[in-house]
Amino acid sequence: xxxxxxxxxxxxxxxxxxxxxxxxxxxxxxxxxxxxxxxxxxxxxxxxxxxxxxxxxxxxxxxxxxxxxxxxxxxxxxxxxxxxxxxxxxxxxxxxxxxxxxxxxxxxxxxxxxxxxxxxxxxxxxxxxxxxxxxxxxxxxxxxxxxxxxxxxxxxxxxxxxxxxxxxxxxxxxxxxxxxxxxxxxxxxxxxxxxxxxxxxxxxxxxxxxxxxxxxxxxxxxxxxxxxxxxxxxxxxxxxxxxxxxxxxxxxxxxxxxxxxxxxxxxxxxxxxxxxxxxxxxxxxxxxxxxxxxxxxxxxxxxxxxxxxxxxxxxxxxxxxxxxxxxxxxxxxxxxxxxxxxx
Numbered sequence: 001x002x003x004x005x006x007x008x009x010x011x012x013x014x015x016x017x018x019x020x021x022x023x024x025x026x027x028x029x030x031x032x033x034x035x036x037x038x039x040x041x042x043x044x045x046x047x048x049x050x051x052x053x054x055x056x057x058x059x060x061x062x063x064x065x066x067x068x069x070x071x072x073x074x075x076x077x078x079x080x081x082x083x084x085x086x087x088x089x090x091x092x093x094x095x096x097x098x099x100x101x102x103x104x105x106x107x108x109x110x111x112x113x114x115x116x117x118x119x120x121x122x123x124x125x126x127x128x129x130x131x132x133x134x135x136x137x138x139x140x141x142x143x144x145x146x147x148x149x150x151x152x153x154x155x156x157x158x159x160x161x162x163x164x165x166x167x168x169x170x171x172x173x174x175x176x177x178x179x180x181x182x183x184x185x186x187x188x189x190x191x192x193x194x195x196x197x198x199x200x201x202x203x204x205x206x207x208x209x210x211x212x213x214x215x216x217x218x219x220x221x222x223x224x225x226x227x228x229x230x231x232x233x234x235x236x237x238x239x240x241x242x243x244x245x246x247x248x249x250x251x252x253x254x255x256x257x258x259x260x261x262x263x264x265x266x267x268x269x270x271x272x273x274x275x276x277x278x279x280x281x282x283x284x285x286x287x288x289x290x291x292x293x294x295x296x297x298x299x300x301x302x303x304x305x306x307x308x309x310x311x312x313x314x315x316x317x318x319x320x321x322x323x324x325x326x327x328x329x330x331x332x333x334x335x336x337x338x339x340x341x342x343x
């Protein structure tokens with residue numbers, strides 16, 4: 001089968017940073033589904049692993065943690081899906097990724113593809129939707145409600161770095177199934193317009209001091225979703241939050257002084273969507289259920305895909321461009337690729 005892999009940590013400008021290769025097609029056993037991949041999305045985790053993860057004896061590693069495809073075979077324990085089903089998922093960090101024609105994935109972390117979306121549109125969603133959902137409801141404990149409810153709560157969420165992949169779905173979820181007031185940060189006119197369209201009640205510029213802008217809104221931030229540069233804004237979060245406020249982050253700060261949180265009894269949460277699959281958590285199936293909930297919200301018209309750019313065929317050249325765009329920090333929404341070149 002066709003696949004795209006890396007064999008050495010190289011800058012993305014190097015033509016062999018990602019290479020087209022051939023691999024044996026895997027076989028489904030146990031809880032696994034064998035999926036024929038039709039579309040993928042690219043996330044920061046892809047380039048972080050390309051640049052930093054050790055390789056076993058120079059063996060090629062296939063990246064990719066967002067996929068849409070068709071189930072073609074099921075392991076003997078896999079009863080939730082059948083061949084022919086269209087699915088979407090974010091995979092597992094320590095297995096072969098989705099940048100290949102076929103991929104094995106545990107049925108418990110798989111959802112049924114939203115019927116109203118194309119493969120490319122659906123591929124933009126799994127990893128970021130899982131991350132945003134777990135951050136909002138498992139970590140920040142924001143009150144969840146039905147889309148029809150419409151009640152406003154006293155919760156005020158500050159979403160820092162809101163125009164990226166996670167922010168693009170988090171804003172929609174917060175607007176549609178919570179009653180919270182949403183303050184999003186974005187620094188460029190294009191990204192400010194993007195986050196407004198996705199549900200932010202207020203937009204401020206994270207390239208400027210946060211506190212004066214929020215004070216001008218007359219709002220008390222109760223929760224912070226820190227999606228990038230947590231180290232830079234950490235002290236500002238502490239100043240902004242009231243006692244018992246909550247901070248949840250998804251990035252990798254080099255260091256944070258947690259003792260600064262004590263005086264206000266603030267809580268700090270790390271969201272890592274691979275935790276359930278890496279440790280075979282007792283509730284690992286929550287990710288599959290979560291994706292089904294996302295699909296229902298999509299198909300009912302409450303939220304939309306966060307696709308930003310489609311770079312075309314799944315191959316090394318186009319994936320190198322996707323990595324380059326993500327590494328620039330200037331991309332808006334999700335970058336997707338669709339289909340493999342015929343043999």
